[in-house]
Amino acid sequence: MNPVRPVAVVSFAQSKxxxxxxHRNEVEMLMPVVSDVFAQVGLTKDDMGFVCxxxxxxxxxxxxxxxxxxxxxGVWPPMRESHVEMDGAWALYEAWTLLQEGEVDTALVYSFxxxxxxxxxxxxxxQLDPYYMAPLWPDPVALAALQxxxxxxxxxxxxxxxxxxxxxxxxxxxxNPNAQVANDTPVEELLADEYVVAPLRRHTLPPVTDGxxxxxxxxxxxxxxxxxxxxxxxxxxxxxxxxxxGARDLCESxxxxxxxQGAGLLGGSGxxxxxxxxxxxxxxxxxxxxxxxxxAPYAHQEIILRDAxxxxxxxxxxxxxxxxxxxxxxxxxxxxxxxAATRIMDGSARRAVAHATSGPCLQQNLVCALxxxxxxxx
Amino acid sequence: xxxxxxxxxxxxxxxxxxxxxxxxxxxxxxxARRALDDAGMxxxxxxxxxxxxxxxxxxxxxxxxxxxxxxxGAVGKPMIRVHTAGSVGGSxxxxxxxxVASGRHDKVLTVAFEKQSDSDAMWALSVPQPFSAPxxxxxxxxxxPIIRAYMRRSGAPDHIGILVAVKDRKHALKNxxxxxxxxxxxxxxxxxxxxxxxxxxxLETCPSSDGAAAxxxxxxxxADSSSSSRSPAWIHGMxxxxxxxxxxxxxxxxxxxxxxxxxxxxxxxxxxxxxxxIQVAEVYxxxxxxxxxxxxxxxFAPEGEGWKLTDEGATSLDxxxxxxxxxxxVLSSNPIGASGMLxxxxxxxxxxxxxxxxxxxxxxxxxxxxYGGGSQFFSMWVLGADKP
Numbered sequence: 115m116n117p118v119r120p121v122a123v124v125s126f127a128q129s130k131x132x133x134x135x136x137h138r139n140e141v142e143m144l145m146p147v148v149s150d151v152f153a154q155v156g157l158t159k160d161d162m163g164f165v166c167x168x169x170x171x172x173x174x175x176x177x178x179x180x181x182x183x184x185x186x187x188g189v190w191p192p193m194r195e196s197h198v199e200m201d202g203a204w205a206l207y208e209a210w211t212l213l214q215e216g217e218v219d220t221a222l223v224y225s226f227x228x229x230x231x232x233x234x235x236x237x238x239x240x241q242l243d244p245y246y247m248a249p250l251w252p253d254p255v256a257l258a259a260l261q262x263x264x265x266x267x268x269x270x271x272x273x274x275x276x277x278x279x280x281x282x283x284x285x286x287x288x289x290n291p292n293a294q295v296a297n298d299t300p301v302e303e304l305l306a307d308e309y310v311v312a313p314l315r316r317h318t319l320p321p322v323t324d325g326x327x328x329x330x331x332x333x334x335x336x337x338x339x340x341x342x343x344x345x346x347x348x349x350x351x352x353x354x355x356x357x358x359x360g361a362r363d364l365c366e367s368x369x370x371x372x373x374x375q376g377a378g379l380l381g382g383s384g385x386x387x388x389x390x391x392x393x394x395x396x397x398x399x400x401x402x403x404x405x406x407x408x409x410a411p412y413a414h415q416e417i418i419l420r421d422a423x424x425x426x427x428x429x430x431x432x433x434x435x436x437x438x439x440x441x442x443x444x445x446x447x448x449x450x451x452x453x454a455a456t457r458i459m460d461g462s463a464r465r466a467v468a469h470a471t472s473g474p475c476l477q478q479n480l481v482c483a484l485x486x487x488x489x490x491x492x
Numbered sequence: 493x494x495x496x497x498x499x500x501x502x503x504x505x506x507x508x509x510x511x512x513x514x515x516x517x518x519x520x521x522x523x524a525r526r527a528l529d530d531a532g533m534x535x536x537x538x539x540x541x542x543x544x545x546x547x548x549x550x551x552x553x554x555x556x557x558x559x560x561x562x563x564x565g566a567v568g569k570p571m572i573r574v575h576t577a578g579s580v581g582g583s584x585x586x587x588x589x590x591x592v593a594s595g596r597h598d599k600v601l602t603v604a605f606e607k608q609s610d611s612d613a614m615w616a617l618s619v620p621q622p623f624s625a626p627x628x629x630x631x632x633x634x635x636x637p638i639i640r641a642y643m644r645r646s647g648a649p650d651h652i653g654i655l656v657a658v659k660d661r662k663h664a665l666k667n668x669x670x671x672x673x674x675x676x677x678x679x680x681x682x683x684x685x686x687x688x689x690x691x692x693x694x695l696e697t698c699p700s701s702d703g704a705a706a707x708x709x710x711x712x713x714x715a716d717s718s719s720s721s722r723s724p725a726w727i728h729g730m731x732x733x734x735x736x737x738x739x740x741x742x743x744x745x746x747x748x749x750x751x752x753x754x755x756x757x758x759x760x761x762x763x764x765x766x767x768x769x770i771q772v773a774e775v776y777x778x779x780x781x782x783x784x785x786x787x788x789x790x791x792f793a794p795e796g797e798g799w800k801l802t803d804e805g806a807t808s809l810d811x812x813x814x815x816x817x818x819x820x821x822v823l824s825s826n827p828i829g830a831s832g833m834l835x836x837x838x839x840x841x842x843x844x845x846x847x848x849x850x851x852x853x854x855x856x857x858x859x860x861x862x863y864g865g866g867s868q869f870f871s872m873w874v875l876g877a878d879k880p
Contacts, residue, residue: 165734171575172554177547177616178577181865185736192749195734195869196583199548199555199575208572208587214594215494240554244610245515248553354571356562372568473558478571 120488121213122337122344123459124330125154126452131294131325131440134230140174143326144186144226151222151328155340159187162330163218165195166209168202168225169444172237183226194218201225202327202448203352203409203470203480209331210350219336224328227444234322234443241473243357254474255319259311261364261475262414266313268365271417273313277304279413280317280438287435294440295321317438320411325442327449345455345466348490351376352480357473364475367422373481374401374423378490379467400424403483404463407450409470411437418476419469433457447471451482458486465490494593496879498715498724499840501531501708507671507825510609511702516556517563520605523704523830524564527601530846531708532719535565538708539597544574544584544604545829546864549616551607564603578631578776578864579732580604581705581832582871585860586730588709589873593727598711604833605704613700613828632697632779634866636689639781642745643691646784648799650691653780657682657696657823659808660777664820666809666849671701671825696780696823703827705834712879725840728857728880729760730873737866744867746789753870754790757859761874766859767792770874772815772842772852773859774835778822783807787816790861809850818842818850832862836873843875 127150129143152158159165165187171179180197189195198204202225209221235253242248265271278301287296299317307315337344353369353376355362374380379401401423408423408431410416416431425431432439434453437446447470454468464486472478483490503526505511511519520543528534541564543557553559557573560566576583581604588602614630642648661677664670674681677695685695715724733753735742754766763769775790777783787798787807792814801807807816817823819838822831839860841847857876863869 170555171547171549176619176621177549178865180575181577181737181868184734188736189734190736190739192733192735192747192752194732196574196587196732197576199557199573204572208590211590211594211596214596215590217494237554240552241558243559244551244553244556352570353568354558354561354566356567357559358562369568472555477558477561 119214119216119333120346121210121331121333122346123451123455124332124337124340124344125151126329126455127151127154128292128327128449128452129325130292131323131442133294133322135228135324140179140183140226140228141186144183144224147326147328148186148224151330155330157330159222162220162222163194164209164212164221165189165193166197166205166221166223168198168200168205168448169227170199172240173227173229173232173443175232187222201444201470201472203451206329206448206451207350207352207480210347213331213333219333221331222328223331223448224326225445225448226326227442228324229322229443230324255311255314257359257474258412259314262313262412264364265414265417270365271414273305274301275417276318276413277301279416280304283432283436283438286433287439290434290439292440293435294323296435296439314412318413320437320441323440323442325440325445327445327452329448329452341459343459343461343486345458345484346488347482348485349377349379349483352478354478357477359475365418367418367476367479370419370422370469370479370481373479377481377483379481379483400426401467403429403465403467405430405433405454405457405466407432407434407454407468409437409447409450411441413438415476423467447480454484458484495595496712497589497592497727498710499707499875500710500715500718500720500724501527501533502837502840503527503530503706504669504834504837505703506669507701507703507827509671509700511607516551516607516610517560519607519702520560520603520704521563523706524601524603527706527708530720530722533599533708538565538569538599538601540570540591540600541566542572542574542584542588542591542600542602544580544833545606546578546580547616549611550613550828551610564601576864576869578828579832579862579869579871580864581830581834582836582860582862583732585707585833585836586732586871586873589727589730592709592711598714600709601706602709603704603706604830606827606829607702608700608828609702632689632692635779636692638744638867639691639779642781642785645745646796646799648784652784652799652802653691653696654679654682655802656777656780656783660817660821660823663809663818663850664824667819670820671699692779698778698822698826701825701827703825703830705830705837707837707840722844722846723877725843725875726879728874728876729757731756732871735868737868745785747867749868750789750863750870753872757872757874763874766790767814770857770859771855772818773861774819774838775816775861776822776832776835776863777817778826780823783816809852815852818847818852832871835862836860839875843877
C-alpha cells in the first residue's frame with residue numbers, strides 16, 4: 115500500500131443551525147457559507163481541483179436536489195465534481211482519496227440538509243428494508259429506543275447517564291454560536307421530561323435542524339502556504355454493518371472500531387490509514403486524542419461510540435455540543451470533522467478524532483483522525 | 493502517483509420492463525455475482541463496495557445502500573453511494589476506480605442499478621416544487637428543443653434520428669441482456685411510431701428498465717495475478733466534468749463540460765484522433781439524435797458533420813469503421829442508474845473480447861461515456877487491452 119499523502123483541512127464554515135429556514139432555499143443557505151470557507155484562506159472556486167458534495171433527495175422531496183445546489187459554487191468554467199447521497203463526511207472521504215493521487219492539490223467539500231419541510235419520523239422509515247421493514251413504518255426514535263433499552267438491559271448505562279450526556283452537550287453548545295439547542299439545564303430537571311419513546315426522553319433526541327457546511331482540503335505544501343496550522347488528516351476510514359437490526363449487537367459499534375483502526379488510531383493497521391478489509395477484532399487500547407467530535411444523534415449513542423473508540427476520561431468529547439446541539443441530516447457528520455479540525459487549527463488540541471454516522475442505530479460509521487503534525491504528532 | 497487500474501470482472505442482469513422475479517437486492521446480486529464469477533473472486537475477496545443509482549424516489553427507498561450492504565457482501569467494509577444524475581453509472585465506476593488508483597484498495601466491487609418498476613420515474617421527475625415551473629414532460633421534453641437546435645445548426649436531414657433508432661435496436665438483437673429485442677425493427681416502423689416530443693418519436697426514445705451492472709476493479713498487482721480466463725481491461729484515462737444547468741449563452745447542444753471531459757480523458761490516454769485510435773464507443777444516447785450530437789462533441793467528427801457518420805453507417809456494427817453502442821445502448825436498455833455503468837462495462841467487454849455476438853473485431857481501445865442532468869454532468873473512460 116502507498117504511503118499517505120498529507121492532506122489537511124484548511125478552512126471550515128457552517129450556517130447557523132436552526133429549527134426552520136423559512137426564507138432561504140438550499141442554494142441561498144449555501145452561498146454565504148461557500149464564500150466564507152473560501153474567504154478564510156483567500157481562495158476562490160477557480161483554485162479548487164475538485165468539488166464534492168453530500169445530500170439526500172428525500173429531505174428536499176425532489177429528485178436531483180444536488181444539481182441546483184451546485185449553483186452555490188458556480189461551476190463555470192466546468193469543474194471536476196461529484197456527489198454522494200450520504201453525509202458530507204463521505205464526500206470528504208471521496209475528495210481525500212482523489213487528493214492521494216497527487217493530480218490535484220485542493221478540494222471543496224460541502225453538504226446541505228433541511229429537515230424542516232419533511233416529517234422525519236416517516237421519511238427516515240423509508241431508509242429501511244423496503245419489503246420487510248419499511249411497510250411497518252418503524253420510526254427512527256423507536257429504533258433508537260430499542261438500542262437505548264438494550265444498553266440499559268446490558269447494565270452499561272442508565273437514563274441518568276443519557277441525561278448527563280445531554281446536559282453536558284447543551285451546556286457546551288452555549289459556547290457554539292451556530293448551535294440550535296443550547297442551555298444549562300441540570301440532569302435532574304432533564305429527567306423530569308416525559309418519555310417520547312421509553313426509555314428516551316426529549317433531551318436524548320437530536321433536534322430537527324436545517325443547516326449547511328463546507329470545508330476546503332489542501333495537500334502538502336499547499337496547505338501550509340494557506341494557514342499557519344493546518345489540521346492534517348492522518349487517517350480516515352469508514353465501515354458499514356448489516357442492515358438487519360436483529361443480527362446486530364446494538365450495544366456495540368464494531369464498524370466504528372474497525373474504522374478507527376483503519377484510520378490508524380488503534381492497533382491493527384499501519385499508521386496513516388492504508389488498510390485492507392481483513393482484520394477487525396477489538397484489540398486493546400483506546401484512541402489517544404485531546405478532542406473527539408462524535409456524531410451521536412441520540413445521547414446513548416455517545417456512550418456506545420466512546421466505548422468503541424476506547425476514549426479515556428481525559429478526552430474532551432463534543433465541545434461543540436455535538437449532534438444534540440444541532441443535527442442537520444447529511445451535514446452533522448461533516449460538521450464534526452470541521453469542528454475537530456477547528457480545535458487543531460486554533461491550537462486548543464494537537465490530536466483529534468471526528469466521527470460521522472449514517473443509517474439506523476449507527477449502522478455505518480466514518481472515523482477521521484486529525485493532528486497538528488502531518489505524521490500525527492504523537 | 494496514480495496506480496494502474498483495470499477492470500477484471502463484469503456482470504449485468506437481463507434487463508426488462510419489470511423484473512418482478514427479484515427484489516432490489518436480488519437484482520443487484522445477479523449482476524454482482526456475475527462480475528465476481530468473471531473475476532474469479534468471491535465477496536470475501538473484495539475490499540470496498542461503491543454503489544450508484546439515480547434519484548432514490550425512482551424506487552421509493554431512501555439511501556437503499558443501507559439495506560443492500562449485506563446483499564453485496566459489504567458488511568465490515570467501506571461502502572460509498574454515488575449519485576450524479578444520469579451520469580451516475582459512469583461516475584460510480586470512476587469513484588471506485590480512484591479507490592484503486594489512489595492505492596487505497598486492491599479490489600473494489602462497483603454496482604449500479606435501477607428498479608424503475610418499483611416506483612414511477614415520470615412521477616419522481618415531476619414532483620411539484622415551490623416557486624419552480626414543473627417540468628412535467630420528463631427528460632424527452634427537456635431534450636427535444638436542444639435536439640431541434642442541433643438540427644438547425646448542423647442542417648442534418650430529418651431521417652438521421654430514425655437511422656440511429658433502427659441501428660441500436662438491431663445491435664440489441666445481438667445482446668442477450670438487452671431489454672428491447674425488436675426483431676422486426678425497420679425504418680418505417682420507427683418513422684410511423686407516435687411523435688412524443690417533436691422531433692423525438694416513441695421508438696427514438698429509451699425504454700424504462702429494471703436492471704443492474706457490476707464490475708470488479710483491481711490494482712495492477714491483482715490484475716497481473718488474476719485467475720480469470722479473461723485479460724484485464726486497463727484504464728487509460730478517466731474524467732468527470734460538471735457545469736451549471738442554466739445560464740445565458742450556455743451551449744446545451746455541445747456543452748463545454750462535455751468537450752473538456754473528452755479532452756481530459758484523451759490527453760490521459762494519448763489520443764489525438766478518436767475515430768482512428770478507438771475501435772468501439774459505448775456512448776449514452778437516450779434519444780436517437782444524441783448520437784450525432786455526441787459524435788461531434790466527443791471529437792469523432794468535425795462540428796456540424798456528426799450526422800454524416802450515422803448516415804454513412806460508420807457507427808453500425810454492420811460494416812462501420814467505428815461502431816457506436818454495439819450493445820444496443822441506452823435506446824435498448826435503460827435501468828437509469830445503471831445505464832452509464834453499462835456503457836463503461838460494455839467498453840470493458842469489448843477490450844476483453846467477451847462481447848459475444850456484438851463483439852467488434854480487434855478492439856485495442858474503447859470509450860465508455862455517460863451524461864446526466866440537463867446535459868451538464870459527464871463521466872468518461874478510455875480502456876485498453878495493453879497496460880497504459
